[in-house]
Amino acid sequence: MPRVVSPSVSAVIRNNVTVTGRDTGPALVFAHGFGCDQHMWRLVTPRFTDDYKVVLFDHVGCGRSDLSAYRPQRYASLQGYADDVLEILAELDLWDVVFVGHSVSAMIGVIAAAAEPDRFSRLVLVGPSPRYIDEDGYRGGFTRADIDELLESLDSNYLGWSAAMAPVIMGNPDRPELGTELTNSFCQADPAIARRFAQVTFLSDNRADLPKVTMPSLILQCSDDVIAPYEVGEYVHRNLPGSSLVLLKATGHCPNLSAPDETAAAIDAFLSND
Amino acid sequence: MTAANRVTVGSERSCEVVRLRGDVDHGNAELVERDVLTATRAAVGVVIDLTGVTFLDSAGLRCLDRLVTAFLNRQAPVLVVAPDGGVVRFTLDLIGFLPDLVVGTVDEALTQLTA
Amino acid sequence: MAEPPPPTESFVPLLEESAEDLYEGxxxxxxxxxxxxxxxxxxxxxxxxxxxxxxxxxxxxxxxxxxxxxxxxxxxxxxxxxxxxxxxxxxxxxxxxxxxxxxxxxxxxxxxxxxxxxxxxxxxxxxxATDRRSYERELLDERRRAERNAARIRVLQDMVARCASIDRAVDIVAPIVAAGTAAFEASTTVVRLLDPEESVLTVAGPGAPATASILLADPVAEAHAVRVGDVVVPEPTPADVRAVTPLVVDDRVLGTVSFGFPPGRRIAADEVELMRTVGRQAGQALERVRLHEETARRAWQSAFLARLSRDLDEAVGSADRARRLVNLLVPELAEYAQVEMVREEQTGWLSASVPDARGATDSADEVIACGLRGTWPTREEVVATVRAAARSGQVATVPAAPHGRRGLVLPLRARSAAIGTLLLVGEAAERSRVDQDFLLDLADRAGLALDNARLAEQDREIARTLQRSLLVTERPTDSRFHVATVYRPAVETLEVGGDWYDAFTTSTGSVGVVVGDVVGRGIRAASAMGQLRSAVRALAKAQCSPATVLKHMDDFVATLEVGQMTTLAYAELALDTGMLRYACAGHPPPLLLPPDAAPRFLWEGRSGPLGTHTASRARREAELTVPRGSRLLLYTDGLVERRGERIDQGLDRLADAVEVHRKSPLAALAEQLSDAMLDSEGGHDDTCLLALAFAGAPLFRAAVPARMSRLRPLRAELHEWLAGHQVPESERYGIVLACSEAVANAIEHGYQGDPSAVVSVTVTIDGGFLDLRVSDTGRWRAPMASADRGRGMALMGRVMDDLVVDRGAGTNVLMRRELRGTGR
The missing domain is CATH 3.30.450.20 (PAS domain)
Structure with a gap:
């Protein structure tokens, strides 16, 4: 379904899109997951810049995206984020891209690819989970109470972050006494938006979207990932037609950071495997 | 009214009965006189019945006068029938015409003539 | 700032610490x-x-x-x-x-x-960070609460402000939806309004789905919220996360607001509290708007009913009122309206509709069926429904109105009876202001107005029929007089008055004429008039003199207690002599128009109106002899009374008008006088005018060709004329005989049979005498047979009283006879 790009809103600006690499190469779009921004790909992308046009972006509310573009209703479900992806692709006139989505962005990629299959040639899903909360016959790894704890945990880090963010938001980052406090300068996010994003992420159920994907896909499953356990990766593999599953040695939820070489190699192998 | 209708003559008890009808006036009195005289034959007596006459003026009177005279000349006794209260009787009485010859009905006239 | 002094050795023993201890402890x-x-x-x-x-x-x-x-x-x-x-x-x-x-x-x-x-x-x-974190949490909670409160206050203020500016209940929806989005980020906000009579919640607002009505008995959160009067948050399902707040005012529930949320959304206690507040605020606003609407609606309704009553009163007659009614109702109350009235006396229906459905047919059934451009899907059922409603006096719903419109049959009632129906089809332009109670009220008023008109029509019709039957009776025919009458009802009222006229021959060879005026109007006056009229007639025929007639009428009025203060003028004309006797009981004076003189009022013979004590003791009459050709006018005061004018001025005007139109034939004169006297006024009272003409001396004239054969037709013509002038049978024959003799003489002796000559015959009757003249222009020849000639003259002389033969240029035979039979 073609989308109309509103001329007054540039998705490239809104989503802080950065394009590097080989301009004539096939496009490789990296989408960050919940909790960080496009920087989390910085250890992975160098491997691809020689051959690919590498596209990075921040979800609205994260990193250096346009915070004013945040509309609670639009981003009340992953569909709004998927729409953003499609708008970026449309604005850059990209087709047959390889979409690499981490964590929640894996599912955002699934939704976008199901909507406009022509835009996508392959999907790489890093630590995907179509549903985080357990249900009868399905294990997502969390209970509803767990998610409430997460939200509370986010709130706990809210005050500290606000203090850190204050000079940035206030527009006077030159004040040295404040600048020195900018300790957690990466993965900035508007706390209120981050909270909503967490809700959307962890309360979503996108299992029904998996079978709609038609292009080849790679699932990168970490060992010992508390966010997306192995059963979940299995589930995605089973329900995603034409998918392959690679179990990484890397542990935790962010192989792109903890094991960038292994991650990049797996992606490269997948892309080379024509 | 034609002459035939105006004048009819019949015989009863050996008498000639002449019946006149309609108006007898200046316009037709002479014709009536002639018709009556040609139609009657010799008889024991003549009855001139004016019961059917609706108008009688002085010409009519003259006509009667002449008929009576003519029949008397033929030796036939004559009586004139004019009902009491009728228009003919009115005219006759007005003049006092022939009071001895006028009777009320034909029957009476025939009786007198054949007595 | 000075550097702090370096720690001295003397402190070290106090701080016996190892690195291990520093780490572990x-x-x-x-x-x-x-x-x-x-x-x-x-x-x-x-x-x-x-x-x-x-x-x-x-x-x-x-x-x-x-x-x-x-x-x-x-x-x-x-x-x-x-x-x-x-x-x-x-x-x-x-x-x-x-x-x-x-x-x-x-x-x-x-x-x-x-x-x-x-x-x-x-x-x-x-x-x-236990203490710090608990402090932080408090801070966070406070902040969040403050933020939420600020947001809520903004949302509520915004909603209340928007609700305050609306003036239709349905407009409450948009502010509530806006509040739902702003305060709760609800994905859907649905407002339902409660119909208390039907116990149904119906979705309100533009684009509302028609199927979403909820019965209060339904096992859904909205119905539950209405029952408990408080916010209801049903157990969430993956497909449905919802909260329902009732729209409440003074413990009454006016409707519900349903907020729908994305899956997984949790609804906090303070949100429930806010929803409760939204429900109360919106409920109050809704109540206010409804009161406002109700007030406006009632004002509009009573204004409409007042206008309806006024407009219907202005229309005269049930048909006009019915037409006006439907014109008032369309399009304000319906797209199509139709009145059907049972008409007992005709066992038929009166029908009026807008838009006018009357096409080729006038049948009421067809009109119903043709309503709205002939598109009833079920004509017979519609007609049957209307008929049934007319009989039962119950409200009925039309089985299927054209084009999906709704149709309602309202009974038109009056005096505890159903008199017809009012059919309304289609949405009213003033839809929000129309309810069934109002329509029933309207139908009752309309029914009464229509019935009043119908009753008035009946009364009027009866009175008019009565009046007509009394006024148009046998008119005496006699060549010696003519009568012409004009009756003009008042313009300003449709009630018949008690004026009357009458003309009749009395057995004494006279004609009696009367014009009277009974006090009052309507059916009582008309019936009193009938009785008085008959009484006058009977008395006159019993050969009472005018004063005696009035005396008896006084008794009549006193005994029967009808017609007190009636005024009347009565006149009796002896047709042979021209003797006119008359009497006026409080009535305007008759006007006499002699043939060769100015009109004059007959002011004699006056006394008071009928039934007045003093008048009845002194009834007077007067008499005079009027010449042939005279005309006599009797009239009621309506003819001469004009506002702002003295009665004598009116009489002068009448006399002038009579003078102007004196040459007119009698019937034309009566009409012309009425026109002339009433033109500027239009007549605020009934007007009654009777004109009596005393005919000139009767005249027979004939020009007879000088042929004996023409005598017979002449005699027949004269005979007939004499009969027409009341010459008795017994005298007619002699007169005809004398005439015939004289004409025969003229033909025979004057013209000597010249067939082109003419004999003229003139006969007149005047004052009991018949004059007969026979003239010729020939030269007289002495009769040849003098016996015959003598007999003709004798006959003439015997029949007539006088006989004169005048010879000059021609011969005139003049004869006269006093008519015996017609004399007294």
Whole structure:
């Protein structure tokens, strides 16, 4: 379904899109997951810049995206984020891209690819989970109470972050006494938006979207990932037609950071495997 | 009214009965006189019945006068029938015409003539 | 600022500390973990705080000692940050103690690369932040509450402000939906309004789905919210997260607002409180708007009913009122309206409709069926429904109105009876202001107005029929007089008056004429008039003199108690002599118009109106002889009375008008006088005029060709004329005979049979005498047979009283006879 790009809103600006690499190469779009921004790909992308046009972006509310573009209703479900992806692709006139989505962005990629299959040639899903909360016959790894704890945990880090963010938001980052406090300068996010994003992420159920994907896909499953356990990766593999599953040695939820070489190699192998 | 209708003559008890009808006036009195005289034959007596006459003026009177005279000349006794209260009787009485010859009905006239 | 002095040796013994002790007993927790989180070292302080044994922690992932929230946070935030910037500071982490309780901490972490092995270790310092965190939580809660309150107040203020400016109940929807979005980020907000009579919740607002009505008995949250009068949050399902707040005012529920949310959305207690407030505020606004609407509606309704009554009163007659009624109702109350009235006397129907359905047919059934351009889907049922409603006097719904419109049959009632129906089809332009009670009220008023008109029509019709039957009776025919009459009802009222006229012959060869005026109008006056009229007639025919007639009428009026104060003029004309006797009982004077003189009023013979004591003791009459050709006018006061004018001025006007029109034939004169006297006024009273003409001396004239054969036709003509002039049979024959003789003489002796000559015959009757003249222009020849001639003259002489033969240029035979039969 073609989308109309509103001329007054540039998705490239809104989503802080950065394009590097080989301009004539096939496009490789990296989408960050919940909790960080496009920087989390910085250890992975160098491997691809020689051959690919590498596209990075921040979800609205994260990193250096346009915070004013945040509309609670639009981003009340992953569909709004998927729409953003499609708008970026449309604005850059990209087709047959390889979409690499981490964590929640894996599912955002699934939704976008199901909507406009022509835009996508392959999907790489890093630590995907179509549903985080357990249900009868399905294990997502969390209970509803767990998610409430997460939200509370986010709130706990809210005050500290606000203090850190204050000079940035206030527009006077030159004040040295404040600048020195900018300790957690990466993965900035508007706390209120981050909270909503967490809700959307962890309360979503996108299992029904998996079978709609038609292009080849790679699932990168970490060992010992508390966010997306192995059963979940299995589930995605089973329900995603034409998918392959690679179990990484890397542990935790962010192989792109903890094991960038292994991650990049797996992606490269997948892309080379024509 | 034609002459035939105006004048009819019949015989009863050996008498000639002449019946006149309609108006007898200046316009037709002479014709009536002639018709009556040609139609009657010799008889024991003549009855001139004016019961059917609706108008009688002085010409009519003259006509009667002449008929009576003519029949008397033929030796036939004559009586004139004019009902009491009728228009003919009115005219006759007005003049006092022939009071001895006028009777009320034909029957009476025939009786007198054949007595 | 001066440098602090360096610590001196003397302090050292007081601070006997080893590095080991500094690590283990530090006032903060220390953790060394491998990059995947495996705990390599932990100090006693942290063990003490968490209650774990060292062995519990070593070799296990540190995340597993976090609460799950912190675990996710660690994976999604802390880990990436450490990878990217090598250290983090002041991150809030919650440990799960050995006893399951929570330890709030702030964590600083730094990633140390071992230069030798290339491996790295994460050093974490853990500070107990229990107090700080509880303070933070309070701060956070406060802040959140403050933010939420501010937002809520804004939302509520906005909603209340918007609700305050609406003046239709349905407009309440948009502000509530806006509040739902702004305050709760609801994905859907549906407002339903409660119809208390039907116990149905119906979706309100533009684009509302028609199917979404909810019965109060339905097992849904909306119905439940109405029953309990409070916010209801049903158990969420994956497909449906919802909260329903009732629109409440003074414990009455006016409707509901349903807020729909995305799956997984939790609804907090303070949100429920806010929903409750939204429901109350919107409920109050709705109540206010409804009161406003109700007030406006009632004002509009009573204004409409007042206008209806006024407009219907202005129309005269039920048909006009019915037409006006439907014109008033369309389009304000319906697209199509139709009145059907049962008409008992005709066993038929009166029908009026707008738009006018009358096409080729006038049948009421067809009109119903043709309503709205002939498109009833079920004509017979519609007609049957209307008929049934007319009989039962009940409201009925039309089975299927054209084009999906709704149709309603309202009974038209009056005086406890159903007199017809009012059919309304289609939506009213003033839809929000029309309800069934109002329509019933309207139908009752209309029914009464129509019935009043119908009754008035009946009364009027009866009175008029009565009047007509009385006024138009046998008119005496006699060549000696003519009568012409004009009756003009008053313009300003449709009630018949008590004026009357009458003309009749009396047995004495006279004609009696009367014009009277009974006080009052309507059916009583008309019936009184009938009785008085008959009484006058009877008395006159009994040959009472005018004064006697009035005396008896006084008795009549006193006995029967009708017609008191009636005025009348009565006149009796002897047709042979012209003797006129008359009497006026409080009535305007008759006007006499002699043939050769100015008109004059007959002021004699006057006395008061009927039934007045003084008048009845002195009834007077007068008499005079009027010449032939005279005309006599009797009239009621309506003819001569004019506002702002004295009666004598009116009489003068009448006399002038009579003078102007004196040459007109009698009937024309009567009409012309009425026109002339009433033109500028239009007549505020009934007007009655009777004109009597006393004919001139009757004249027979004939020109007879001088032929004996023409005598017979002449005699027949004269005979007939004499009969027409009341010459008795017994005298007619003699007169005809005399005439015939004279004409015969003229033909015979004057013209001597000249067939082209003419004999003229003139006969007149006047004052009891008949004059007969026979003239010729011939030269007289002495009669040849003098006996015949003598007999003709004798006959003439005997029949007539006088006979004169005048010879000059021609011969005139003049004869006269006093008519015996017609005399007294």
């Amino acid at each position: 530090a006032p903060c927790g220390y953790l060394s973990v491998l990059p995947d989180g495996t705990v390599a070292r932990v100090n006693q302080t942290l063990l003490d705080w968490t209650g774990y044994q060292r062995a519990d922690l070593l070799g296990r992932r540190v995340q597993s000692f976090y609460t799950i929230g912190s675990r996710i946070f660690h994976e999604t935030h802390l880990g990436p940050l450490l990878h990217m910037q090598g250290e983090v500071r002041g991150v809030a982490i919650e440990f799960r103690r050995a006893d399951g309780s929570r330890l709030d901490t702030l964590v600083n972490a730094v990633l140390r690369q071992n230069p030798g092995t290339g491996s790295s270790v994460l050093r974490m310092t853990v500070f107990d």
